[in-house]
Each structure stands twice: as structure tokens, then as C-alpha cells.
Amino acid sequence: MSTLRGNCLMGQSGGPTAVINASICGVIQEAMRHPEIAGIYGAQHGILGVLREDLIDLRQEDPEEIELLKSTPAAALGSIRHKLPDPGDDTSEYERIFQVFEAHSIRYFFYAGGNDSMDSINKISDYAAKKGYELRAVGVPKTVDNDLAGIDHCPGYGSVAKHIAAITMGVGLDMQSVHLTDPVIVMEVMGRNAGWMTASSALARRREGAAPNLIYVPEAPWNRERFLEDVRRTHAKYGWCFIAVSVGTKDESGEHLASQGGEFAADACGHGQLGGVGPFLDGLIRGELGLKTRPIRMGPAERIAMHFASLTDRDEAYRLGAFAVQSAVSGVTAKMASLKRVSNDPYQCELTLTDLEVVANEERLIPRGWLNDVGNDVTQEFLDYARPLIQGEVPTPIENGLPRYARLRRVVVPKKLRAWGTS
Amino acid sequence: MSTLRGNCLMGQSGGPTAVINASICGVIQEAMRHPEIAGIYGAQHGILGVLREDLIDLRQEDPEEIELLKSTPAAALGSIRHKLPDPGDDTSEYERIFQVFEAHSIRYFFYAGGNDSMDSINKISDYAAKKGYELRAVGVPKTVDNDLAGIDHCPGYGSVAKHIAAITMGVGLDMQSVHLTDPVIVMEVMGRNAGWMTASSALARRREGAAPNLIYVPEAPWNRERFLEDVRRTHAKYGWCFIAVSVGTKDESGEHLASQGGEFAADACGHGQLGGVGPFLDGLIRGELGLKTRPIRMGPAERIAMHFASLTDRDEAYRLGAFAVQSAVSGVTAKMASLKRVSNDPYQCELTLTDLEVVANEERLIPRGWLNDVGNDVTQEFLDYARPLIQGEVPTPIENGLPRYARLRRVVVPKKLRAWGTS
Numbered sequence: 145m146s147t148l149r150g151n152c153l154m155g156q157s158g159g160p161t162a163v164i165n166a167s168i169c170g171v172i173q174e175a176m177r178h179p180e181i182a183g184i185y186g187a188q189h190g191i192l193g194v195l196r197e198d199l200i201d202l203r204q205e206d207p208e209e210i211e212l213l214k215s216t217p218a219a220a221l222g223s224i225r226h227k228l229p230d231p232g233d234d235t236s237e238y239e240r241i242f243q244v245f246e247a248h249s250i251r252y253f254f255y256a257g258g259n260d261s262m263d264s265i266n267k268i269s270d271y272a273a274k275k276g277y278e279l280r281a282v283g284v285p286k287t288v289d290n291d292l293a294g295i296d297h298c299p300g301y302g303s304v305a306k307h308i309a310a311i312t313m314g315v316g317l318d319m320q321s322v323h324l325t326d327p328v329i330v331m332e333v334m335g336r337n338a339g340w341m342t343a344s345s346a347l348a349r350r351r352e353g354a355a356p357n358l359i360y361v362p363e364a365p366w367n368r369e370r371f372l373e374d375v376r377r378t379h380a381k382y383g384w385c386f387i388a389v390s391v392g393t394k395d396e397s398g399e400h401l402a403s404q405g406g407e408f409a410a411d412a413c414g415h416g417q418l419g420g421v422g423p424f425l426d427g428l429i430r431g432e433l434g435l436k437t438r439p440i441r442m443g444p445a446e447r448i449a450m451h452f453a454s455l456t457d458r459d460e461a462y463r464l465g466a467f468a469v470q471s472a473v474s475g476v477t478a479k480m481a482s483l484k485r486v487s488n489d490p491y492q493c494e495l496t497l498t499d500l501e502v503v504a505n506e507e508r509l510i511p512r513g514w515l516n517d518v519g520n521d522v523t524q525e526f527l528d529y530a531r532p533l534i535q536g537e538v539p540t541p542i543e544n545g546l547p548r549y550a551r552l553r554r555v556v557v558p559k560k561l562r563a564w565g566t567s
Numbered sequence: 568m569s570t571l572r573g574n575c576l577m578g579q580s581g582g583p584t585a586v587i588n589a590s591i592c593g594v595i596q597e598a599m600r601h602p603e604i605a606g607i608y609g610a611q612h613g614i615l616g617v618l619r620e621d622l623i624d625l626r627q628e629d630p631e632e633i634e635l636l637k638s639t640p641a642a643a644l645g646s647i648r649h650k651l652p653d654p655g656d657d658t659s660e661y662e663r664i665f666q667v668f669e670a671h672s673i674r675y676f677f678y679a680g681g682n683d684s685m686d687s688i689n690k691i692s693d694y695a696a697k698k699g700y701e702l703r704a705v706g707v708p709k710t711v712d713n714d715l716a717g718i719d720h721c722p723g724y725g726s727v728a729k730h731i732a733a734i735t736m737g738v739g740l741d742m743q744s745v746h747l748t749d750p751v752i753v754m755e756v757m758g759r760n761a762g763w764m765t766a767s768s769a770l771a772r773r774r775e776g777a778a779p780n781l782i783y784v785p786e787a788p789w790n791r792e793r794f795l796e797d798v799r800r801t802h803a804k805y806g807w808c809f810i811a812v813s814v815g816t817k818d819e820s821g822e823h824l825a826s827q828g829g830e831f832a833a834d835a836c837g838h839g840q841l842g843g844v845g846p847f848l849d850g851l852i853r854g855e856l857g858l859k860t861r862p863i864r865m866g867p868a869e870r871i872a873m874h875f876a877s878l879t880d881r882d883e884a885y886r887l888g889a890f891a892v893q894s895a896v897s898g899v900t901a902k903m904a905s906l907k908r909v910s911n912d913p914y915q916c917e918l919t920l921t922d923l924e925v926v927a928n929e930e931r932l933i934p935r936g937w938l939n940d941v942g943n944d945v946t947q948e949f950l951d952y953a954r955p956l957i958q959g960e961v962p963t964p965i966e967n968g969l970p971r972y973a974r975l976r977r978v979v980v981p982k983k984l985r986a987w988g989t990s
Contacts, residue, residue: 217737224747306968314640314874318640318641321643438866443864445865544954
């Protein structure tokens with residue numbers, strides 16, 4: 145494979161995680177080790193930054209701030225949700241992307257994201273091949289949802305799992321303390337189709353009866369009568385009940401709980417999005433069982449907890465970023481850097497490459513066998529899978545009592561093209 | 568003052584904090600240093616455990632587990648909300664309490680809690696004096712709300728402030744990352760009458776424009792038009808808006824936002840308690856400004872974050888517990904162990920004693936001068952007050968990726984009386 149000289153561009157896409165910046169740090173620091181890579185640029189807000197020619201020069205950043213990206217949550221380059229059109233229908237965005245690539249001599253493109261991002265890289269790679277533009281494009285996986293196919297687990301998941309488990313453990317103790325007055329907790333967890341995040345609460349349970357007592361995920365159909373009986377029985381046995389529920393949990397007819405319940409309907413509560421599952425279950429428990437509930441809805445606070453992130457997750461995120469660069473430099477394109485689990489005890493994952501089509505078009509759900517038969521808990525298989533991912537704590541530099549996160553200068557790369565959308 | 572020999576009893580009351588167990592640890596470890604204290608007992612679920620004669624023998628616990636109480640959140644002895652009746656109206660509970668005290672030779676009583684707990688100690692002390700029962704009863708302050716009078720700040724507050732600020736900082740970065748699609752965060756924070764917890768989010772703001780952008784607390788009347796203009800202007804200026812709001816925020820007529828808004832009324836959303844302020848503001852922002860919002864409602868998850876608790880707070884909580892015992896042994900009764908700030912830089916607090924009446928009957932709110940004129944932010948005075956309280960991190964022992972919290976054996980003290988309520 146011949147050496148390809150040129151500049152490199154990277155971007156971030158989709159919902160942030162605690163460690164997506166660690167991946168970007170891996171890309172930057174690895175890119176700096178390869179003399180064939182000249183400029184190292186970041187696209188602000190992912191593919192939108194490419195379209196807008198909104199690029200920053202990462203070689204202008206203080207190396208210490210780049211190093212701090214290893215312990216900085218959220219997406220330092222800015223993120224976006226944008227699905228590229230089918231190039232058969234509309235080539236305008238692709239034409240613009242390659243104008244920007246040509247104008248800035250971009251030969252290496254790294255995109256950190258989930259399914260849609262891998263779909264974008266795939267389409268851009270195909271378009272490059274069709275145009276005869278030499279480009280090495282490699283995806284770096286990230287998502288708190290852990291729903292990517294073709295990878296053992298997704299960077300970002302271990303940290304959110306550790307955070308959710310820690311919160312479950314603490315709130316569980318709190319609930320035990322006050323259960324004579326407030327016996328039921330309903331914790332709503334992100335996850336539209338996949339219940340991985342909600343399931344991770346189970347890692348908190350070290351003793352029988354400890355939180356979480358009941359777990360409901362989209363993979364197991366929810367039944368109203370069984371649910372009420374679950375809560376009633378749990379409360380009768382322990383005096384409390386901690387429920388972890390995915391926002392995307394559905395009943396047996398496939399309808400989201402979040403959109404059910406007449407007076408609990410989405411509009412009435414001012415929620416235009418999924419997320420009403422907590423109020424719905426609260427209402428059911430109060431109304432049908434007469435128990436007092438306390439709702440928890442962490443929302444985006446779930447996914448940014450660098451103050452208790454997983455070192456295993458952080459290190460894998462970094463290594464995948466660096467591996468994407470190594471792969472591209474050695475000639476790889478149109479692949480996603482991936483993890484293959486070699487052993488559980490001791491835990492070991494190998495770096496591999498996965499086809500983008502697999503990642504772009506599939507969604508990995510919790511295997512049904514990793515949930516119990518009645519669908520209100522996980523099995524040992526899930527715990528064995530998830531436990532290694534939450535090991536270790538990321539050392540976070542502290543300034544004045546709070547984390548010291550990276551501060552980028554964001555030196556703008558001078559634009560060479562007309563503004564996007566003008567002619 | 569003559570030496571008083573006897574057993575000691577302690578209890579916890581009200582909502583748990585990250586460090587109320589550190590106070591109990593201080594009481595236990597200090598009690599063990601004094602030969603005049605024989606039995607060291609814990610009442611399970613506070614005053615209810617006294618009434619039920621539901622006591623555990625803390626000398627039977629493993630000293631290492633007692634030591635772990637320093638880094639264990641929630642209330643290890645169990646908590647309760649129970650206000651003792653006016654002894655002029657009904658003496659039955661007092662008679663029972665002193666039967667239990669006599670049966671178990673209780674001469675030292677330590678109660679960790681807020682206003683109601685200090686009221687309880689006060690009434691019990693008065694009753695003891697009236698009966699001629701020699702008792703040394705000292706209160707140990709705790710509350711995340713920071714609303715106790717007669718003390719510079721309340722143990723529990725520094726840790727919840729640190730946690731809320733860390734979450735604000737992380738979610739703020741997340742919001743900046745994704746602000747092109749999700750520009751507004753509404754974070755609902757506990758606090759019915761006092762906005763101390765919500766205000767602590769301001770500690771996260773290290774740069775102009777960083778989260779939190781707007782802060783609404785019960786101490787400053789909320790106005791609908793001004794609020795909408797605040798959000799509109801903030802969004803226009805930065806492209807995002809992070810709002811921290813207390814559940815107890817009220818409008819200019821004194822009505823809680825949580826119970827307003829027609830279709831946002833408490834019942835319609837299934838909330839029988841305060842807490843609908845988030846959905847109410849979400850609805851307003853979406854409806855009036857057409858901006859997409861993301862709600863956060865941490866609820867009890869705010870107050871148990873030992874995985875990022877303040878070492879300053881933890882150490883003060885411990886010292887107040889130990890000081891309560893030292894004071895009682897030296898003859899003090901009917902007081903609360905307290906903190907008096909001597910200096911801000913370097914931060915220094917002295918241990919003092921406060922009259923229980925002051926604590927029992929007053930509620931300390933944020934001084935109006937510590938909020939800005941328009942009532943949507945704090946001033947430098949607040950920041951100078953709160954910043955020292957979040958310094959340092961509590962080292963938390965980890966087991967298998969998650970905190971290792973104390974596990975008590977809870978060896979029951981044999982009952983000597985009939986069950987409470989039987990005759």
C-alpha cells in the first residue's frame with residue numbers, strides 16, 4: 145500500500161458520551177506520530193461543519209489541553225444529528241463535502257459516532273471511490289446506547305453503566321433509609337429501542353433485595369397486571385421497590401408506555417418526546433397500589449459523568465481512536481475500528497475492523513436470554529458481560545473543587561470556498 | 568460538672584445526605600473513647616425506633632465497617648419523618664420514650680437531622696428536665712437544604728452542592744455540544760422554600776455563557792414574561808440556555824409554578840407532590856418560544872453522590888458528630904453542635920453550640936442580596952460563601968468497579984418492654 149500524504153479531518157456525531165473526547169484525543173495524538181499526515185483538523189458539529197467548511201486547526205491547541213480531552217465529557221468539537229441523503233436521490237451534499245475535502249487536501253477522515261455516522265462514512269467512502277478521490281475514511285464507534293452491531297460493546301457504554309449503577313446503589317440505600325415514608329423509586333433511563341443502559345443498573349445489586357428490584361427494557365414486552373403484581377410483591381417482601389425503566393419500554397401490543405394512559409399522554413405533560421414513562425408508572429403505582437413514589441429522570445446527566453467514569457471504557461475509547469488512524473495510515477478505508485472480546489476472566493478485548501454496512505444497518509438489542517423469563521430482570525449472562533466494562537476510575541484533574549476539563553482555543557482554518565448554500 | 572455514666576443512643580432523621588453517616592461515625596468513634604459511656608446503641612429509623620424499642624448494638628459492629636460509614640451515603644440507621652406532638656396536648660410518646668431510655672439506661676442521646684429533629688431534642692430535653700431524668704441530649708445538624716438557622720452552613724450541603732455543580736458542568740458541555748438540535752436544558756432541583764441547592768449550580772460557571780445561564784429559586788418571585796424574555800435573550804446570545812430551577816419556585820402571587828398551567832396541573836401529570844416545575848417550564852418554552860428542551864430531574868439522586876462528595880463537608884460532618892459527644896460528656900445538653908465561619912480565605916470554621924429553639928423554629932433562606940436584582944442568578948457573595956464548602960474529594964473504597972459502602976450487622980438489643988401501642 146502506497147503512502148498517502150495529506151491532511152486529516154475528524155468529527156463527532158450524535159449524543160455525546162463521557163469518553164467520545166478520549167477517542168478524539170486518540171485520533172489527534174496518533175495522527176501527530178505519522179509524518180504523512182500534515183494538517184490535523186476538526187470539523188465543528190460533525191458533518192455540518194464539513195458542509196459549512198467550519199474547521200479548526202488542532203495543531204494549534206496546547207498539547208496539555210489535548211491530553212485533558214481524555215478526561216473531558218461531551219463532544220469537544222461539537223456534535224450534530226444529520227443523516228446524509230441517499231446519493232441516488234441527491235448528490236449536492238456529497239459534492240460539497242468533496243469540494244471541502246479538495247480545498248483542504250483532506251485524505252484522512254475519522255468520524256466518531258453511532259449507526260448514522262457509520263452510514264455517513266460508508267456513503268462518503270462509496271462516493272470517493274466513484275469520483276476516484278483517494279480517501280481513507282475510518283469510523284470510531286461511540287454510543288451510550290451500546291446498540292451498535294459488529295462490536296462487542298460500544299465505547300461510552302461502560303462509563304454510563306458505571307454511573308447508572310453508582311446512582312442506583314446510592315439511591316437504593318437512600319430508599320432503604322426512608323422506605324417507611326417513600327417506598328418506591330421509579331428511575332427513567334435513556335434508551336429508545338435498546339435497554340442496555342437500564343440493564344446496567346443491575347450491576348449495583350450486591351445483596352438480595354437491594355436496588356434495583358425490577359428492570360423493564362424495550363426488549364421485553366411490558367404487561368400492566370404483571371407489573372402491578374411485581375411492584376406489590378416486591379414492596380410486600382422488602383418494604384420498598386426500586387424500578388429502573390427504559391424510556392422506550394413498550395407493552396405487548398408494541399405501544400410505548402410513554403405515550404399511554406389518557407391523562408398521562410405526552411401532550412398533557414408537555415413532553416413532545418419519549419420520556420413520559422416515569423410519570424405514567426408513578427401514576428399507576430399511586431393510583432392502583434396507593435404507594436408513594438419518587439421519580440428520577442437523569443436525562444443527559446446520565447451520559448456525562450466523567451466524575452465517575454470507567455477507566456476501562458476510557459482506555460478503549462482512546463485506543464480505538466488511535467487504532468483508526470493506524471489502520472488508515474496502513475491503507476484501510478471504509479471500516480469501523482472495533483472491539484472483539486477474547487476472554488471474560490481476565491477480561492481482554494482485541495482491536496479489529498468491522499464492515500460499515502453491518503454497523504449502519506443493524507441495531508443490537510439485549511439478547512432475550514440475558515433477560516429473565518418474566519422480563520423484569522437481567523440474568524447472570526448480562527452481568528458477566530457488563531461487569532468488566534465498569535472497572536477502574538478515570539483520574540480527573542480538579543480545579544477549585546470541580547473537574548478541570550479541556551479548554552480548546554478553536555483556531556479557525558481560513559475558508560477557501562463560498563458559504564454553503566450560496567452560489 | 569459531675570461525670571454521668573450510662574448508655575448512649577443515636578438516631579438519624581429526615582432526608583438522607585451523602586455525609587450523615589460520617590456524623591454518626593463521629594458519634595460512635597468518639598463515644599468509644601469515653602469510659603463513662605457503656606452501651607452504644609442506634610435507634611432504627613430515628614425516633615420511631617425509640618418508640619418501638621427497635622435498637623441495635625453498635626459495639627457489635629466490625630470497626631472497619633464503622634470506619635466505612637465515613638464514605639457511605641444515605642442513613643445507615645434508617646431515617647424517619649416524625650414530629651413529636653406538643654407535650655401540652657399529648658404526653659404518650661414522651662412517656663414511652665422515657666420508658667425506653669430508663670429500660671436501657673440511656674443517658675446520652677444524639678440525633679442527626681434538621682429543624683424537626685432539633686425540635687424533637689428540644690422537647691425531649693424539656694420533658695427530661697420536668698421528670699428529673701438526667702439526660703444529655705445534643706443535636707447533630709444535617710440537611711442538604713442548608714436551611715438551618717444558627718449555623719454557618721449545614722453538613723450535607725457541601726456534597727450536594729459539589730454534585731449539582733459537577734452535573735451542571737457536564738450537562739452544560741453536553742448542551743453546548745448538541746445545542747444545534749437540543750438548545751435548552753431545564754434542571755429541576757430539590758428545595759421547597761430555600762434555593763441553596765439550586766444556587767450551587769452556579770459554582771460550575773467558569774466562563775461567561777457557560778451553564779447555568781439562569782437560576783430560579785423560591786426566594787425570588789418568578790415572573791412569566793420576564794422568564795420568557797430571559798430564555799429568549801440567552802438563547803439568542805449563546806445558542807443555548809441552561810436553566811436551574813427549584814421545585815419550590817413561586818410566582819409573584821406566591822403560587823408554586825409546580826401547580827400551575829392548566830394542562831400542566833399536578834394531577835394531570837400524575838404528580839401529587841411538588842416537582843411539576845420542570846414540565847411546566849418545558850411546556851412554556853416549547854409553546855411560547857418554539858425551542859426544544861431536555862428535562863432533568865435528579866430527585867433523590869442529587870443527595871447521595873458519595874462518588875463525588877466534598878471532603879470538606881465530610882470532615883465537618885464527622886467533627887460535628889464527635890463534638891456533640893465531647894460536649895455531652897462535658898455536661899452540655901439541649902444544644903446543637905454547630906459551625907461558625909471564622910474566615911473565608913483561608914476557609915476556617917469553628918465548632919460551637921447553638922440553642923435548639925433557634926434551629927427548631929427558623930428557616931434560613933438565601934439572603935436577597937446574594938441573588939441579583941432581577942432574580943435569575945446569584946451574586947459573588949453567594950459564590951464566596953459556597954465555594955469553600957465543595958473543596959476536596961472523599962476517597963471512596965471501590966469493589967468491583969463500584970463503591971464499597973458500609974455493611975452493618977445490626978445486632979438487635981433485646982427488648983425489655985411491651986410492644987409500643989399495646990397495654
